Amino acid sequence: MSQCTRVGLVAVVGMLALTACNGSRAQGGSTGEAVRGGTLHVLASTDLEHLDPARNYVTSSQNVARLIYRTLTTVAPKPGQAGGEIVPDLATDTGRPSDGAKTWTFTLKDGVKFEDGQPITSKDVKYGVERSFAPDLPEGAPYARMWLVGGDRYKGPYENPGGLASIETPDDKTIVFRLNRPVADFGSAASLPLFAPVPKEQDTGVGYDGRPVSSGPYKIEKFEPKKRLELVRNTHWDPKTDEVRKGLPDRVVLELNLDPAVVDQRLVAGQGADAEAIAMEPIGAATVGRVVNDPALKDRLITGESINTRFLTLNTRRAPLDNVKVRQAIAFALDKDALRTVRGGPIAGDIATTLLPPGLAGHAADDQFPSADGKGDVAKAKALLAEAGLAQGFAVTLDAPSTAGGKAQGEAVQAALGRVGITVTINAISPSAFYSTIANTAQMHDMAIDGWTPDWAGPSTYLPLIFDSRLITSEGNNNHSQYHSDAVNKRFDEIAALADPAAAATAYGELAKQIARDVPVVPFLWDKAAILVGPKVAGAYGHVAYVGRVDLATVGLRK
Amino acid sequence: MTVLPITRPADVPPLRRLLRQPSAAVALVVVVLLVLMAVFAPLLVWTSPTEFDSAAVDPALGGLPRGAFGGISAEHPLGVEPVSGRDVLARIVYGARVSLLIAVLATLVSVVVGTVLGLVAGFFGGVVDAVVGRLMDLLMSFPSLIFMIALISALPEANREALLVLVLGGFGWPYVGRIVRGQAMVLARGEFVAAARALGAPRRALLLREVLPNLTTPVLVVATMSIPGYIATEAGLSFLGVGVRPPTPSWGQMIASAVPWYAADPAYFLIPGGFLFVTVLAFNVLGDAVRDVLDPRSVRR
Numbered sequence: 001m002s003q004c005t006r007v008g009l010v011a012v013v014g015m016l017a018l019t020a021c022n023g024s025r026a027q028g029g030s031t032g033e034a035v036r037g038g039t040l041h042v043l044a045s046t047d048l049e050h051l052d053p054a055r056n057y058v059t060s061s062q063n064v065a066r067l068i069y070r071t072l073t074t075v076a077p078k079p080g081q082a083g084g085e086i087v088p089d090l091a092t093d094t095g096r097p098s099d100g101a102k103t104w105t106f107t108l109k110d111g112v113k114f115e116d117g118q119p120i121t122s123k124d125v126k127y128g129v130e131r132s133f134a135p136d137l138p139e140g141a142p143y144a145r146m147w148l149v150g151g152d153r154y155k156g157p158y159e160n161p162g163g164l165a166s167i168e169t170p171d172d173k174t175i176v177f178r179l180n181r182p183v184a185d186f187g188s189a190a191s192l193p194l195f196a197p198v199p200k201e202q203d204t205g206v207g208y209d210g211r212p213v214s215s216g217p218y219k220i221e222k223f224e225p226k227k228r229l230e231l232v233r234n235t236h237w238d239p240k241t242d243e244v245r246k247g248l249p250d251r252v253v254l255e256l257n258l259d260p261a262v263v264d265q266r267l268v269a270g271q272g273a274d275a276e277a278i279a280m281e282p283i284g285a286a287t288v289g290r291v292v293n294d295p296a297l298k299d300r301l302i303t304g305e306s307i308n309t310r311f312l313t314l315n316t317r318r319a320p321l322d323n324v325k326v327r328q329a330i331a332f333a334l335d336k337d338a339l340r341t342v343r344g345g346p347i348a349g350d351i352a353t354t355l356l357p358p359g360l361a362g363h364a365a366d367d368q369f370p371s372a373d374g375k376g377d378v379a380k381a382k383a384l385l386a387e388a389g390l391a392q393g394f395a396v397t398l399d400a401p402s403t404a405g406g407k408a409q410g411e412a413v414q415a416a417l418g419r420v421g422i423t424v425t426i427n428a429i430s431p432s433a434f435y436s437t438i439a440n441t442a443q444m445h446d447m448a449i450d451g452w453t454p455d456w457a458g459p460s461t462y463l464p465l466i467f468d469s470r471l472i473t474s475e476g477n478n479n480h481s482q483y484h485s486d487a488v489n490k491r492f493d494e495i496a497a498l499a500d501p502a503a504a505a506t507a508y509g510e511l512a513k514q515i516a517r518d519v520p521v522v523p524f525l526w527d528k529a530a531i532l533v534g535p536k537v538a539g540a541y542g543h544v545a546y547v548g549r550v551d552l553a554t555v556g557l558r559k
Numbered sequence: 560m561t562v563l564p565i566t567r568p569a570d571v572p573p574l575r576r577l578l579r580q581p582s583a584a585v586a587l588v589v590v591v592l593l594v595l596m597a598v599f600a601p602l603l604v605w606t607s608p609t610e611f612d613s614a615a616v617d618p619a620l621g622g623l624p625r626g627a628f629g630g631i632s633a634e635h636p637l638g639v640e641p642v643s644g645r646d647v648l649a650r651i652v653y654g655a656r657v658s659l660l661i662a663v664l665a666t667l668v669s670v671v672v673g674t675v676l677g678l679v680a681g682f683f684g685g686v687v688d689a690v691v692g693r694l695m696d697l698l699m700s701f702p703s704l705i706f707m708i709a710l711i712s713a714l715p716e717a718n719r720e721a722l723l724v725l726v727l728g729g730f731g732w733p734y735v736g737r738i739v740r741g742q743a744m745v746l747a748r749g750e751f752v753a754a755a756r757a758l759g760a761p762r763r764a765l766l767l768r769e770v771l772p773n774l775t776t777p778v779l780v781v782a783t784m785s786i787p788g789y790i791a792t793e794a795g796l797s798f799l800g801v802g803v804r805p806p807t808p809s810w811g812q813m814i815a816s817a818v819p820w821y822a823a824d825p826a827y828f829l830i831p832g833g834f835l836f837v838t839v840l841a842f843n844v845l846g847d848a849v850r851d852v853l854d855p856r857s858v859r860r
Contacts, residue, residue: 261819285642286819288621337618338611342642345618375613402800404816408642411805415611415643426805 034538034556040249041273041534042552044280045260047226047432052209053196054132055140059453060280063546065193066245066553067218067231067252072106072125072175072190075456077244077554079541080305081359084457086188089244090120090197090215095187101499104177104186113236114199115214122175124197126167130157132194133164136206138476141455143189147179158205184501188456217247217553229254246539248556260284260404267532268297276557278533278540278550284405285344291532292347302550304529304542307360309352310339310451311521312413313438313480318446320394327519328369329384330447335416336374336524342408347530352523355463356512359544361501362459364509368516374524381420393421397445399438402428409449439477450480450521453547458501459508464492467515481520488515576852583848589841597655604646606635608653609806612644621823629826640816641824650808651834657809658838661723662789668728670782673735674774680736681743682766692740695733703730704795711801719803723796727789734785738777746770780850787842794835810835 042064049058056065066074074089076082086094091106098105112120129148132140134156145151149166157163166178179186189195202213210223217239218231231252239247264287266274283291283301291297312334320326336351343349350358351374353367371377385391396417400410410426417424427445429437438448455461465471469484491511498504529548533540538558542548578584596603615630616622622642624630629638629647637647680691707726714722746752752769760768796802797811805812813831821828 264819283621284819285621286823289617289623289823292620335611335613338613338643341613341616341618341622344621347619347621404819407805408816411609411643412611414806415609418609428800428804 033558034246034248035559036248036250036556038249038276038536038557039251039253039273040537040555040557041277042252042254042280043258043263043266043274043277044254044256045258045263046281047257048229048254050139050209051212051220051223052137053128053140053193053198053212054134054137055209056193057140059546060549062193063543063549063552064229064254065196065212066216068212068214068216068220069193069196070112070120070215070242071193071195073187073195074191074244075543075545077246077543077551079543079551081307081457081544083544083551084307084359086191086456087244089191089242090125091190095190097184097186101182101184101186102179104179104183104190106175106177106190108173108175109241110173111238111241112215113238114197115219115234115236117236118199119172120197120215121172122169123172124199125175125195126163126169127157127200127203128196128198129167129194130154130164131198131203132156134158140194141189141192143192143455144194147181147183147186147189149178149180151180157200157203182497182499184499184504185456185458185460188458191456217242217245218252221251226257228256245553246556248539248554252552254280261286264532267300267534270300270535275534275536278537278555279531280549281531282344282348282529282548283532285342287532288344288347288530291530297532300533300535300537302529302531302533302540302542303347304531304546304548304550305359305544306349306453306527306529306542306548307357307457307544308451308453308527308547309355309357309523310343310349310449310525310527311352311355311523313448313450313521314519315444315446315448315481316484316518316520317441317482320388320390321396321446323388324518325384325388326390327522329381329388329420330417330422331369331519331522332371332377332384333381333417333420333422334522334524335376335412338375338412338416339409339524340374342412343405343525344530347528349525349528352526354512355516355521355523356459356509357526360454360457360459360462362462362505362508362512364506364513366513366516368513369522376416376419378419385420391421393423395423395425396447397425397427399427399429399434399445399448401431401434401449403431406431406434406449413447413449436476438480440475441472441477441482442474444480444482448480451527457544459505459512460496463508463512463515464496467520468492483515483518483520485515485518573852577848580848580851582844586841586844586848589837590845593655593838593841594659596652597659600652600656604649604652606646606649608645608649608808610645610649612639612646615639615644616642623823624827629824629830631826637830638826640813641820641827647813647827647830650813651810651831654808654810654813654831655834655838657720657803657807658790658793658811661720661727661793661803662786664724665727665731665789665793666782666785668724669731669735669785670778672728673732673737674739674771674778676732677736677739678743678766678770678774681740682747682770684744684747688740691736695736695740698730698733699737701730704792706730707792707796708799708801711796719807723793723802727792731785731789735778735781738781739774742774742777743770746773776853780846780853783842783849784846787839787846790835790842791839 048061050056070090072091073086073094076085076087088094090108092109096105129144132144133154154164168176199213214234217237219234221232222230263279264283267279291301314321314327356363398410400406414424438444465478467483472479495504495507529542531550536557538556540550540555543551617625624639626632631638635646676691680688755769794811797809798815802811803809810831817828
């Protein structure tokens with residue numbers, strides 16, 4: 001089941017061994033050489049969507065937020081799949097379930113403080129969770145609203161200042177959550193930013209997004225949205241209370257919305273302050289050849305694993321894609337290898353044959369639409385189209401981000417489906433509006449370049465979130481394919497009621513095969529991230545929780 | 560303004576005089592070749608410009624073309640596009656079709672609109688002239704490139720090629736219109752027009768029979784000169800992502816996608832860049848030569 005992962009790990013380890021043989025000392029993937037001090041630069045071609053813990057639901061923003069605020073639990077600071085493990089953060093453990101996992105109790109550590117020196121209490125955590133119910137602060141993770149008793153009626157602390165009764169704080173150290181259903185992995189959900197403490201007297205509402213109060217190793221010194229974020233040490237953060245974050249650099253400076261090619265160029269050169277920089281996003285295809293052919297650059301390349309699967313979403317409500325034979329034909333016609341090459345080739349990941357990626361509990365090997373090297377099976381696709389009475393082909397519209405990469409992926413889909421007579425028109429959508437557009441059932445076209453990372457390393461936030469037809473909403477919809485199957489919905493409920501996580505994972509794996517036969521999506525890539533870091537950066541590794549991007553909480557600089 | 564009769568020396572045919580200049584002769588040959596290439600694109604290349612060739616690129620190197628100079632081989636005479644392996648020659652040839660067609664049609668639009676409005680404004684003067692003149696000033700003082708980007712992004716996605724022609728022509732006609740207006744003003748006061756008017760010719764005949772034929776030369780010159788401008792603007796708009804839509808090949812789009820590859824695969828940048836350069840240069844040289852031949856005021860010394 002995890003064979004692919006092992007292959008991946010061996011490849012990484014092999015690369016490290018090779019560089020060690022070359023006698024090179026510039027080893028980005030190693031640890032222990034990083035020292036305290038210096039300014040770490042982060043070059044990002046993307047934007048930080050939200051820093052407000054109630055709204056922060058994008059992995060790159062979560063990675064940055066881990067420098068600023070702490071949550072009840074968090075992901076382990078480890079490379080590879082071990083990073084998926086949930087460890088205590090503000091709490092002394094990962095939560096104690098009782099009442100058949102319907103009540104969860106956390107105890108806060110001693111000596112945890114906000115940036116102004118005030119101690120963090122359970123009431124601050126309660127207030128932080130309550131804020132996520134406020135309609136003014138949308139876009140955050142839905143779990144508190146879904147699971148807490150009375151969560152369906154509560155409208156947040158601004159409208160209901162009395163608070164939510166199902167979050168109890170018997171004393172300043174203890175917080176108790178009462179849930180409306182048994183949730184086996186509530187301790188994992190507690191790693192999401194909405195479980196960060198927010199001091200009520202410093203809450204500025206919508207404005208909190210620009211200046212969240214720090215409970216972690218860094219506080220915000222200066223923030224120019226869409227441009228630059230400067231972090232300095234929070235002197236009230238006590239490393240003895242934090243086994244996760246290292247807080248090595250004195251300052252962390254993020255440059256946002258840079259041109260991806262410029263980021264690659266600056267890190268390839270690695271001159272001046274860029275020697276102490278890391279890239280937020282993986283290298284572009286155009287840089288892969290240069291990096292692979294240059295041992296000095298290859299040393300500085302971090303390969304991070306992820307639990308992200310990229311797929312082509314097929315809108316099951318729109319003709320002729322409402323015909324399962326047509327969707328199966330598309331699954332056979334798609335050239336997954338070309339799509340991977342567009343994203344950078346083998347360095348960008350493995351060709352996907354299942355939705356649940358290897359390394360994620362529940363992954364079961366399966367390939368219902370096999371083809372040589374993932375290049376597609378044109379004959380089988382044509383036969384299926386003929387069975388559907390569409391041998392002459394048809395026209396569809398594909399939603400793709402208007403970035404260079406998004407267009408290139410669109411053209412790869414266009415060329416692959418063109419082989420079986422399907423004419424694809426690309427609808428390029430600005431990247432900042434892309435997901436909200438395809439999440440709008442009225443605006444989503446026939447197909448979309450898509451993908452999913454679970455909220456924690458487990459299958460429970462994978463299949464139900466994107467295939468449960470009862471969760472389809474006209475806006476903010478995650479079931480982009482608008483897939484509807486009563487049998488699958490029923491199975492989701494049965495699996496959610498299973499007490500044993502291992503049994504639930506196996507059941508999800510089997511259910512994934514059943515869903516794959518209906519082809520609401522065509523998985524094409526299990527992501528990996530190849531990230532360049534500057535020559536003076538040490539201790540960098542890719543983290544699964546952040547789609548293989550460098551774990552910012554632990555990276556440092558060498559002397 | 561000095562009024563000079565625009566006459567053509569009848570002794571030497573204009574084409575022969577054009578060909579006497581070596582630079583003009585070369586430019587004409589290049590332009591003819593480009594036009595032939597565009598017209599007979601399907602006969603020149605057998606590969607489709609949109610067909611991926613994954614064997615021609617190396618995925619392990621991020622899709623870098625296999626082989627030297629961007630994967631130049633017998634199968635792909637100008638190499639392949641990185642990542643997709645699409646044939647560069649096919650994309651250049653079909654891209655020429657798009658570029659030239661859009662440039663020629665946009666020129667046609669600007670010449671027709673510019674001539675009609677310029678002629679009317681110059682001939683009639685008064686209120687008509689004031690309205691058309693202000694309209695031309697307005698359009699010419701616009702930051703047209705920025706406006707074109709905004710307009711093309713905002714308009715519904717019907718037919719990008721047609722949209723480009725209309726937008727380019729719509730912003731280009733005042734340049735024709737201004738020249739035509741000036742000439743028409745001069746001609747309207749000419750003796751032959753006065754004579755025709757005295758003979759009782761209707762206004763329509765004055766416009767079409769007397770003034771318009773004398774505008775052929777300046778219009779022809781300005782049209783030839785504007786084609787390279789439209790080619791470059793279309794490439795620029797495609798470069799900025801508001802030109803023709805993929806997978807329709809376009810030189811500007813090719814240059815845009817080659818930018819990140821300039822270090823890894825310089826050939827992919829140089830080939831479409833070179834074609835764009837040669838095309839614009841050839842049209843410019845030819846335009847200059849046409850003006851020299853047809854316009855006796857600008858004889859080179």
